[in-house]
Amino acid sequence: MDRIALEGGVPLKGDIPVSGAKNSAIKLMAASLLTSEPVRLTNMPRLADTRLLGRLLQRFGTQITETNGPDGHQETLLHTPEITSAFAPYDLVRQMRASFNVLGPLLARTGHAKVSLPGGCTIGARPVDLHLKALEALGAHIDMHEGYVFAQAPRGLKGAEIEFPFVSVGATEHALMAAALAHGTTVFKNAACEPEIVDLAECLNAMGAKISGAGTPTMVVEGVTSLKGTDWAVICDRIEAGTYALAGAAMPGSEVRLTKVRPELIGILLDKMREAGCEIETTADTVTIRRGQGRLKAVDITTEVYPGFATDLQAQFMALMTLAEGESTVRETIFENRFMHVPELGRLGANISVQHGGEAKVTGVEELRGAQVMATDLRASACLIIAGLAARGETVVNRVYHLDRGFENLEGKLSACGANIRRIKGNDPIEEE
Numbered sequence: 001m002d003r004i005a006l007e008g009g010v011p012l013k014g015d016i017p018v019s020g021a022k023n024s025a026i027k028l029m030a031a032s033l034l035t036s037e038p039v040r041l042t043n044m045p046r047l048a049d050t051r052l053l054g055r056l057l058q059r060f061g062t063q064i065t066e067t068n069g070p071d072g073h074q075e076t077l078l079h080t081p082e083i084t085s086a087f088a089p090y091d092l093v094r095q096m097r098a099s100f101n102v103l104g105p106l107l108a109r110t111g112h113a114k115v116s117l118p119g120g121c122t123i124g125a126r127p128v129d130l131h132l133k134a135l136e137a138l139g140a141h142i143d144m145h146e147g148y149v150f151a152q153a154p155r156g157l158k159g160a161e162i163e164f165p166f167v168s169v170g171a172t173e174h175a176l177m178a179a180a181l182a183h184g185t186t187v188f189k190n191a192a193c194e195p196e197i198v199d200l201a202e203c204l205n206a207m208g209a210k211i212s213g214a215g216t217p218t219m220v221v222e223g224v225t226s227l228k229g230t231d232w233a234v235i236c237d238r239i240e241a242g243t244y245a246l247a248g249a250a251m252p253g254s255e256v257r258l259t260k261v262r263p264e265l266i267g268i269l270l271d272k273m274r275e276a277g278c279e280i281e282t283t284a285d286t287v288t289i290r291r292g293q294g295r296l297k298a299v300d301i302t303t304e305v306y307p308g309f310a311t312d313l314q315a316q317f318m319a320l321m322t323l324a325e326g327e328s329t330v331r332e333t334i335f336e337n338r339f340m341h342v343p344e345l346g347r348l349g350a351n352i353s354v355q356h357g358g359e360a361k362v363t364g365v366e367e368l369r370g371a372q373v374m375a376t377d378l379r380a381s382a383c384l385i386i387a388g389l390a391a392r393g394e395t396v397v398n399r400v401y402h403l404d405r406g407f408e409n410l411e412g413k414l415s416a417c418g419a420n421i422r423r424i425k426g427n428d429p430i431e432e433e
């Protein structure tokens with residue numbers, strides 16, 4: 001397994017281009033199953049997760065061509081003239097939960113699908129009950145045995161009114177893809193409003209779907225009988241952007257400019273960073289973060305659905321707070337077990353106590369010291385990198401395959417700003433998650 005070694009204490013200075021969003025790219029790839037025509041995705045991030053989903057789609061008959069776009073990003077052409085198999089095996093689904101979301105498109109296009117249940121996850125139980133209830137509401141007949149979901153809708157899916165009992169990004173996206181090809185009208189209530197939902201809905205509309213209200217809790221979908229191909233540029237990755245904004249504030253004297261970004265997508269984070277004492281300037285597509293010489297101030301955060309503070313930035317923000325002056329409270333409300341990074345930050349000298357399941361108190365310390373730490377999930381890995389940038393001495397982050405799932409060229413982007421960071425290649429087999 002690869003590791004990342006970094007020597008902390010160096011202020012970052014330079015530009016960091018933000019890539020396309022992982023959490024949009026994988027849903028857009030799945031959406032390409034809804035049409036027999038080619039879908040060309042530009043601004044694609046080069047990530048382990050997109051490669052993995054590509055492998056799964058190829059099993060269904062998708063032809064995939066990857067090229068380098070003029071802007072240096074990848075372009076991916078996905079073409080599924082025919083679904084040759086509607087079976088998603090456990091071995092592939094367990095490696096990336098979001099691949100469960102192929103169920104809806106396969107079902108909508110072919111009338112049947114067999115997809116493995118994704119199983120548990122380190123950050124929470126993450127059931128898929130809302131996904132399945134939504135598909136049932138659309139007329140699917142669902143059976144479950146031996147860890148697989150068998151879904152059938154031989155005469156097609158039918159529009160319905162679906163009110164989600166609480167907000168789920170994945171269930172909203174999943175049901176949206178299925179409803180696009182259902183007969184009649186579907187009305188979603190309490191739908192997720194994340195920018196990636198808007199990206200998906202707009203891409204589906206470019207494919208001929210009739211979706212209105214994306215980005216609000218009520219979405220209306222007039223089902224159509226078929227969808228066509230399109231060219232679509234993946235939205236910028238607000239979590240990657242937020243992560244580098246925080247990395248840019250880790251060391252006194254840093255000045256980092258994010259480019260190819262939509263600052264409004266990380267508005268709450270930037271407000272919290274200003275409150276902590278960072279100087280932040282935005283233009284339509286850049287964010288500049290400056291950190292003066294003094295210590296930052298402790299600031300409280302509570303994770304919420306969009307546009308609230310993103311759970312996917314909670315660990316990274318906590319890393320910044322470990323060195324702030326005072327005590328900050330970090331509340332996690334989306335996942336029940338998303339403090340796995342706390343003991344690892346403790347190895348660097350952070351003073352954090354998890355009060356009860358969803359709340360951590362971070363008492364800022366004067367200094368972190370480099371140590372060996374272990375990444376437990378994707379965003380926790382990024383948090384350890386940020387803490388390592390601010391720590392004195394060398395930090396080695398183990399299990400960086402988590403990082404490779406969601407951050408394109410992280411070492412390259414940080415070293416271009418002066419970070420002393422390198423990858424140590426390892427040949428150990430990847431452990432099961």
Ligand code: EPU
Nearest residue numbers: 023098126127128129130131168169170171312334335378
């Ligand atoms: N939930 C259920 N039942 C369901 C679906 C969700 O109980 O059927 C629960 C979950 O267990 C969780 C809450 O509802 O406690 C919210 O989950 P949601 O469905 O919104 O999350 P998701 O779709 O599984 C996506 C992102 C996550 C991100 C969350 C929240 C992707 C591939 N994943 O997950 O991203 O944290 O939304 O914004 O889009 C990451 O990128 O590192 C990551 C974990």
